[in-house]
Amino acid sequence: MTRKPFILQNPSVLIVLAVLAVFTAAVTAGSAAYGSGVIPTSMVKVLGKTLCLALAAVAMDLVWGYLGILSLGQMAFFALGGYMIGQWLMYARTETIVAASLAQNPIPATPQELQDAVTNQIFGVVGSADLPLVWSFAHSLTLQMILILLVPGLLALVFGWLAFRSRVNGVYLSILTQAMTLALALWLFQNDSGFRGNNGLSGLQNIPGLDHVSQATLSVWFLWASAAALALFYVLAAWLVSGKFGSVVRAIRDDETRVRFLGYPVEGFKLVVFTLAAMITAIAGALYYPQAGIINPAELMPIASIYLAVWVAIGGRGRLYGAAIGAVVVSLLSSWFTGGRAPSINLPGYVVNWVDWWQVALGLTFVLVTLFAPKGIAGIFDWLGGVLPPRRQGRDLGPNDGAFQEAEAKA
Amino acid sequence: MSALLEVSGITKSFDGFKAINNLSFSIDAVELRAVIGPNGAGKTTFMDIVTGKTRPDAGEVLWGEGSRSLLKMNEAQIARAGIGRKFQRPTVFEDQTVAENLTMALRADRSPFAVLRWRPSRGSQARVEDLASEVGLAAQLARKAGELSHGQKQWLEIGMLLAQEPRLLLVDEPAAGMTLAEREQTTTLLCRLAETRAVVVVEHDMDFVRRLNCKVTVLHQGAVLAEGSLDHVTRNPDVIDVYLGR
């Protein structure tokens, strides 16, 4: 067994990076700011956001496809990342605007007056006069950037520690993660949570200090940043799951008990992957919401996280590129079909309007994929690459791919 | 020489049914021991308690020179302390190659960050190849474990146990489903392993136990019924009554 460099061991990583680079270059060339303008700015934003979703899907695949935890709360971390960056975006921008308007006064404003005015501007809508404690760091980009990693990371660490320690797993754990995101969403929905209740944070597309840069240019910059983050974390994730660490993680997915008897601290491994995935998701969220412009607690409702699982499942879990492809394909298709641009189908006696029927089609497709194509879209690549599955006999016995099969157990 | 494992007075009941009833057991650092008993005698529960899978209601399990209590440790800690367990049904990671399975079992730091930093070295690769050839899987290193035959999986699991380098090996019914030739091979291997460590074999196949030629502990209704050489215990009227007589 000779030792090859990591990239050569994983040719799929190179292909993904190349595709990503070509895609980014093509969009840049088509953008209004740096190219022909074939692609409108709104479309550039959609594509940039899609890359962020793909990154979230890659993190989801780490947790689900490799570690075997079907987390139905991943989007909580995504939205938390968005909230953390949103705090700075909103505070800094409001401060600029308020400072400009206070400068009209004959008497210059005191720092206290400035802060009161900013607070009033941001929180007047929820009837609060004091700056909530959670906004203590909102004035500093650096601190909020640290919080993007720290807050979701700590949440994942504490939640994971509690859940893994008591050996909650399988369906129970899925339900608990769902409860976690629901609890967080409900908390954020309150006006006195300090995050503007159901108004959420808005105006995030305006970057303080970059007022002179047009949205067209900004959208391309964010596309670059999203592509870079996706590339970076894709490589990190691929590295993580390639070596002995990946081996142990997949072993935990397939037979947790056996891994314990090998002497591995299973909970520790779960915590590391779960927390890391949460932080990656948070970064994806922090890049997503400045492109979306607005964030509110509805983004944390359990349904969003379940959709993430749907993307990963359709794309093909247990394969990082599958997750990314699933997120890109399904989210773009969803926005195309629900955006009302898809042509209706005229059946005799009924017109199938995609705005109404897309969800039905998606739901059924999803059932079909689960039933007949558990490998998802990535299964096509396996087939093309001639990668044959191991010779299996009989039906699955365990919950996951790779667990025992009936005939083997009997043999 | 003091005992490696000292189990004293453990009791475990499930919903009123006493699976283990005031059981005491000890084994030396280098010893081969067979544990026999009819179904429901508490053999599996006994192994579960030693490996940390089940907590006893009462009693003490002490380990090693420092006599550390195993009851406060979880399964992974016990495994790291040097107790290896071979399950009745071969449990290997089917989605991974033989080499990966063996590499995972190699004695090394088990903490997540140490594993993350771990890189295969010339030494580790040589060790994996040695183990593979020892269990007759040298040609299968790159194949997925799921593709192996049942017997090969048994051997792979034994290889993984060897890679762990345990001080105490608990083997649950190794002869089940093996051909005669494989049994021979297994007997030889177990005897050789017992030259450097403690091995406990749980078995109810008498011929197999006879071939091991070692001290035997007979369990019945969760307690030790008799202990000694096979000939000694087979002469014991109680044993004949509850086990051999049937």
Added chain:
Amino acid sequence: MIRLLAPLFALFLPLAALANPALEAVIAENIDQIEQPSRRTVEPLVAQIAATGPEGIALLQAWADRRLGLVDGRAVILNADSMTDAVTGAPVTGEARSLRPNSGVRGVIEAALAGSALSDPDPRRRAAALDSLSRGADAEGLAALRAALDDPDPVLAARKARLERLLTIQFDTDSAARVAAIEGLAGDVGLDFRAALNPLLATRRLAATEEPQANIARELSVGSDALPREAAVALLAQQGVLQPPLTRAEQRSRLAANIVDGRVAGIPVTQLDDQAMRDRAYDTLETQGAVPPAATEAEAEATLATYRFFETYAEPDPAVTDAAKAAQIRAQVRLGAMQGIDLGLDALSLASIYFLAAIGLAITFGVMRVINMAHGEFIMMGAYTGYTVQTVIADRTLSLVIALPLAFVVTFLAGVVLYRLVIRHLAHRPLETLLATFGVSIALQQLAKNIFGTQARPLTAPAWLEGSITINDVIGISSIRVAIFVLALLFLALFLFIMKRTRLGLEVRAVTQNPGMAASMGINPDRIAMMTFGLGSGIAGIAGIAIGLFAQVTSELGQNYIVQSFMTVVVGGVGNIWGTLAGATLIGGLSKVIESLNPSNTLAAQTFMILFIITFIQFRPRGIIPQRGRAAEA
């Protein structure tokens, strides 16, 4: 009070056509006093008139209302456009001189009127008089009531006695009597008693340098929750002992008005971005007289230090306020206990709903280890079935009777179809089942939107379910919730019957415990799984109707309950109906308790609820009633 009594008397005015000689005589004797009444002397006269019967009462009524006039020495009652003789009731024509008694006289008349109504032979009129007296009374009302305490009707007698006590508390002049009345009623939780206590305990705030000569409720310290510093300063300013403090905005605008050559009081404007600088500038302007003086922080501080702050009762007698305070505390304690009972009833009905919603989920999870994410949509399906039946059959009761079994059948079939088409093929892969059923869930939800539209559809309860059962002012529960509770009990009984007494139940239990063994004994696990899945789904349909009866039917109806249902199953423990019951009770009870601690914020309540469950799982990972035995340890 008269205003309220008036319609009552208007009823029998036309009947007074017969002559009333006694009244005629009284009027004739006292015509001077009727014309020029005096508060001090009129009382015997009023009593005389009242004693003459209904005509006399009518006359008094008109007199008090300033509708009494004199025509040629005869008393007449002035109506809107006619006049009638006060004695005979006959129409009168001519020029009437209107009488205008002063308020003192009117008070005497009104008291007499009230007293007479209270001892009226007609019990309905006595009740009406009591009603109006309890809505608003005064010292005269108390006197009148005391004069008429005896009543042949025991119910009215009790009401009179109670009202007498309440009025004594408010209007008696003797504080010992008032205290006795308060103590007599202490512990009562009636709204009337609490309302009678409230004015006694009303306080006002007062700043003084030393303890005032008043009934002091308590002394307040500045900066406490009861009296924040700003409130204290505002109180001092209101009492005129401190200049009103200057707000920052006022200070800034006054400074801005005094900018001279880019300077305010010699300080450059650019330096005024500091509060201390602004204060200095203002002080300078103040000494120059350019701006009105205002209290500085130091002045405010000094004044605050010299004053003490008190809360005083409007009621001067400390004995009364002490008794009232003690009675109020006792009332609050009893009230708390009763609210606790009310809360318990609320929690019980919520628990019933969760139980109904979760029981189907628990059955399928217990038998097949499968979480059906489309369970919420089955609940919705049941509710829409109820709605559809109601659009066809107008009679509410009949439609409900038909809808309940129909919803069961519809969702049972839906469950069986889901099982045959999807779940069977994903056996032993719980996570994939969870996801596949989620796909079904989003498809069904959108389908419901396409069929029934996005607006909420009503599922109306029959009239006999619309009321509520009220025990007292505090405890009450709507009938519909009682019905749901009964429904939940019914299903518990039905479930226990099926499980313990039928062949199906036996086979289900066998499959749950050991599928392999069950199969080898001739039980078809596939069929059993299908039946249990259908049963669980069918119960979801029934739950849908129950929920639809008090919530609007929308395509998201099921979603709102699904997470709570999951929680119920997880908290309760798997494979045991009592576990589900315990889980539902715990979750329902706890939600209500948390909600009652902070009623304004139900969102926070739900958040805490979920956090509690996550913590709970730490200590009992297998639920309240876990599956036991060796199988559970594996």
